[in-house]
Amino acid sequence: MKALEAYNLKKTYHQSNQIVEAVKNVSLTIFPGEVLAFLGPNGAGKTTSIKMMTGLIQPDAGWIRIAGSDPHRNPAALQKMGAVLEGNRNVYWRLTPEENLEYFGVLKGLSHREARKSGIALLERFGLLHKRRTPVQQLSRGMQQKLAFAVALVHQPLLLLLDEPTLGLDVEATEDVKILVREIAASGCAILLTTHQLAIAEELSDKIAILQKGKILAEAPTQELIRQFSSTAYKIEMEVPLDKARIAELEKVGADIEDGKIIYVSQLELLYKVFDIVKKLPLNYVRKEQFDLTEIFLQIIREGRMSNV
Numbered sequence: 001m002k003a004l005e006a007y008n009l010k011k012t013y014h015q016s017n018q019i020v021e022a023v024k025n026v027s028l029t030i031f032p033g034e035v036l037a038f039l040g041p042n043g044a045g046k047t048t049s050i051k052m053m054t055g056l057i058q059p060d061a062g063w064i065r066i067a068g069s070d071p072h073r074n075p076a077a078l079q080k081m082g083a084v085l086e087g088n089r090n091v092y093w094r095l096t097p098e099e100n101l102e103y104f105g106v107l108k109g110l111s112h113r114e115a116r117k118s119g120i121a122l123l124e125r126f127g128l129l130h131k132r133r134t135p136v137q138q139l140s141r142g143m144q145q146k147l148a149f150a151v152a153l154v155h156q157p158l159l160l161l162l163d164e165p166t167l168g169l170d171v172e173a174t175e176d177v178k179i180l181v182r183e184i185a186a187s188g189c190a191i192l193l194t195t196h197q198l199a200i201a202e203e204l205s206d207k208i209a210i211l212q213k214g215k216i217l218a219e220a221p222t223q224e225l226i227r228q229f230s231s232t233a234y235k236i237e238m239e240v241p242l243d244k245a246r247i248a249e250l251e252k253v254g255a256d257i258e259d260g261k262i263i264y265v266s267q268l269e270l271l272y273k274v275f276d277i278v279k280k281l282p283l284n285y286v287r288k289e290q291f292d293l294t295e296i297f298l299q300i301i302r303e304g305r306m307s308n309v
């Protein structure tokens with residue numbers, strides 16, 4: 001079963017006399033236990049998409065299914081979903097962690113007893129049990145964020161939506177959140193994660209969707225995305241500049257030359273043609289260019305690349 005399916009979501013905001021097409025075309029699928037990183041520059045429409053998935057705002061077009069049911073028609077669908085939204089408004093600051101968990105647990109359909117029991121178990125798991133009666137406003141930002149995760153999980157959802165969950169956290173709290181995300185996915189929950197920290201996306205996600213101006217530009221398994229880009233570039237540095245004849249020959253087969261002595265090659269087969277041409281000349285090194293997600297992301301965004309990579 002799919003934990004989340006979103007199809008052709010659209011949302012336009014009308015603000016005074018301005019029209020903003022925040023989300024134009026977003027389709028996503030996440031299976032249980034999968035982590036999807038939802039990446040895109042500021043204003044791409046990530047938060048708007050998540051708000052539609054949480055049932056907070058109605059899409060203008062398209063539909064959403066959470067474990068098969070529509071959150072905009074069937075409130076029971078919302079009980080299968082938990083969310084940690086952008087910023088720090090996910091919990092009540094005047095209440096204690098215990099009270100927050102009970103309150104939100106009951107709101108998500110648990111009995112008082114169940115909410116208490118589940119809440120205590122989560123506080124214990126997240127190392128917050130000793131703070132259960134301290135008002136949230138007195139907790140550190142990292143603890144508040146862990147509590148927001150606990151609140152989102154109190155009813156054991158199948159799907160967890162995380163909008164910039166590490167924003168404003170220090171290094172240690174960020175590490176804690178990363179561990180939590182891994183554990184939660186390992187327990188079978190599906191996770192949609194937006195983040196600006198691409199290293200986190202690379203580390204945590206099984207697949208990646210890149211959003212720009214309300215549209216998905218690329219969607220692929222994380223490793224595949226990285227592999228496809230990394231296998232497309234080899235760099236050869238010659239010890240001395242190449243002669244004109246060889247440069248012309250290299251360009252003819254499709255290699256790019258920089259400074260007369262660095263050769264870029266986009267495919268493995270080409271690499272051997274290039275070796276033939278430069279045979280016996282001294283070379284410094286041959287290297288496979290390893291792209292990281294940041295470079296891939298920037299390249300896709302720059303090219304505005306459509307369809308699947």
Ligand SMILES: Nc1ncnc2c1ncn2[C@@H]1O[C@H](COP(=O)(O)OP(=O)(O)O)[C@@H](O)[C@H]1O
Nearest residue numbers: 013015020022041042043044045046047048049
């Ligand atoms: N409530 C709103 N009213 C009007 N415009 C909005 C509102 N929320 C977001 N927008 C606009 O919609 C676009 C997408 O915003 P958002 O979904 O927050 O993007 P992201 O989370 O990717 O940064 C932006 O241009 C933003 O200014």
Ligand SMILES: [Mg+2]
Nearest residue numbers: 046047048086
């Ligand atoms: Mg946002």
